Amino acid sequence: MISVSKALSIVEKYCFPLKSVTKNVADSYGYILAEDVISPLNMPPFRQSSMDGYAFIHSEENSFKVIAEIQTGISKNIEIKKGGAIRIFTGARVPDDADTVVMQEHVARTEDQIFIDKIPEKGSNVRPEGEQIKVGEVALEKGNFLNEAAVGFLAGLGIKNIEVYAKPKVGILITGNEIKKSGDTLAEGEIFDSNSLTLKLALKKLSIEEVEILFAKDILEETTICLKKLLENNDVVLISGGISVGDYDFVEEALKENGADQLFYKVNQKPGKPLWFGKKEEKMIFALPGNPAASLTCFYIYALPLLKAQMGFKTLQLPKLQAKSENDIKNNFAKTLFLKGNVENDIATEFSGQASSMLKSFAVSNALLIVPENVKIIKKGESVSYLKLD
Ligand SMILES: Nc1nc2c(c(=O)[nH]1)N[C@H]1C(S)=C(S)[C@@H](COP(=O)(O)OP(=O)(O)OC[C@H]3O[C@@H](n4cnc5c(N)ncnc54)[C@H](O)[C@@H]3O)O[C@H]1N2
Numbered sequence: 302m303i304s305v306s307k308a309l310s311i312v313e314k315y316c317f318p319l320k321s322v323t324k325n326v327a328d329s330y331g332y333i334l335a336e337d338v339i340s341p342l343n344m345p346p347f348r349q350s351s352m353d354g355y356a357f358i359h360s361e362e363n364s365f366k367v368i369a370e371i372q373t374g375i376s377k378n379i380e381i382k383k384g385g386a387i388r389i390f391t392g393a394r395v396p397d398d399a400d401t402v403v404m405q406e407h408v409a410r411t412e413d414q415i416f417i418d419k420i421p422e423k424g425s426n427v428r429p430e431g432e433q434i435k436v437g438e439v440a441l442e443k444g445n446f447l448n449e450a451a452v453g454f455l456a457g458l459g460i461k462n463i464e465v466y467a468k469p470k471v472g473i474l475i476t477g478n479e480i481k482k483s484g485d486t487l488a489e490g491e492i493f494d495s496n497s498l499t500l501k502l503a504l505k506k507l508s509i510e511e512v513e514i515l516f517a518k519d520i521l522e523e524t525t526i527c528l529k530k531l532l533e534n535n536d537v538v539l540i541s542g543g544i545s546v547g548d549y550d551f552v553e554e555a556l557k558e559n560g561a562d563q564l565f566y567k568v569n570q571k572p573g574k575p576l577w578f579g580k581k582e583e584k585m586i587f588a589l590p591g592n593p594a595a596s597l598t599c600f601y602i603y604a605l606p607l608l609k610a611q612m613g614f615k616t617l618q619l620p621k622l623q624a625k626s627e628n629d630i631k632n633n634f635a636k637t638l639f640l641k642g643n644v645e646n647d648i649a650t651e652f653s654g655q656a657s658s659m660l661k662s663f664a665v666s667n668a669l670l671i672v673p674e675n676v677k678i679i680k681k682g683e684s685v686s687y688l689k690l691d
């Protein structure tokens with residue numbers, strides 16, 4: 302059995318981005334840029350009024366004659382002479398001669414004559430061409446996450462296609478004779494599946510939507526066939542259950558049958574001791590323990606960083622922070638503990654219901670408190686590390 306830090310260092314060796322792919326900007330949400338994007342435009346592309354008002358050549362005069370109007374979307378340049386002003390609107394092209402726009406709230410108008418009660422400073426309310434970004438400059442750097450603002454920004458620059466890191470396709474294999482899909486009827490001895498949904502949603506949070514889910518009974522042949530199919534179609538395979546030492550735990554054998562190489566099996570932690578990690582060629586595999594809280598904990602600690610690395614993220618782990626423990630936290634197991642809990646105002650509270658079968662405490666946790674394997678107790682008021690869940 303290896304330590305958590307050793308297991309993490311092994312996973313880390315396989316943390317690198319997948320190949321890059323070309324995406325239409327409109328479909329690029331949730332991806333990470335695989336190259337710098339160069340702006341093909343000045344933004345704004347022309348001198349733009351930032352107010353509804355009047356454009357004029359700056360002077361100390363405050364009376365002007367309105368000679369024309371410019372709406373947004375009109376490209377025509379209108380000549381202005383000193384003493385002349387142009388009625389203009391937010392986003393419209395400021396005529397070349399004008400250097401200033403006064404907002405209409407500071408103007409009294411009678412027919413074609415305006416009187417400005419407060420002359421703005423020269424240059425006011427005119428956005429210079431290329432103020433935000435100039436042609437040829439880097440609009441967004443490689444490594445940037447494409448959130449809604451980033452996608453909108455690139456679309457606003459008229460960019461159509463970009464290079465992003467591919468998102469991993471993920472296969473999930475749910476094993477167990479006792480597992481019924483939600484909506485089925487339960488017989489005595491059976492339980493509803495929760496892991497497929499929890500894992501699928503944890504992937505969705507990463508914006509990984511291409512997920513293939515298969516269910517297998519505790520039969521070696523069925524487990525082997527399902528695993529083969531998932532390995533063929535996906536970059537990463539998550540397996541739930543069947544990885545412990547029972548007579549009907551066939552996952553380890555099915556992995557062997559598929560020619561997968563084990564990189565580690567069993568970690569000195571609670572929950573999630575029977576975690577298996579390995580690969581078949583470039584396909585990465587996590588066999589997560591079936592207990593729901595163990596499965597999700599192992600996902601957060603080991604699978605999430607690898608998936609994030611494949612997507613091109615630089616920061617891989619959940620944020621690790623420190624808080625003061627509200628009570629004594631005991632470790633009678635000489636294992637690294639990941640405890641469901643809450644951190645508020647830098648005070649960490651360990652929840653009851655830590656069994657690896659229990660999701661209830663997880664459902665209301667905002668943190669996983671970490672007690673290292675060599676620490677027997679974290680006393681009330683002492684510092685405790687935690688992983689921040691959101
Ligand atoms: N003799 C030993 N027995 C066990 C050991 C051990 O070291 N020696 N380790 C225990 C630990 S720790 C864990 S964790 C579990 C892991 O077992 P498996 O990965 O083989 O998981 P299963 O036996 O298939 O299931 C465990 C538990 O979780 C429930 N389960 C499974 N899948 C789902 C699902 N999709 N949704 C909801 N719940 C699920 C299942 O019904 C079991 O109750 O092994 C211990 N045993």
Ligand code: MOO
Pocket residue numbers: 570571572573574575590592594595596657658
């Ligand atoms: O390691 Mo298991 O997840 O404690 O029950």
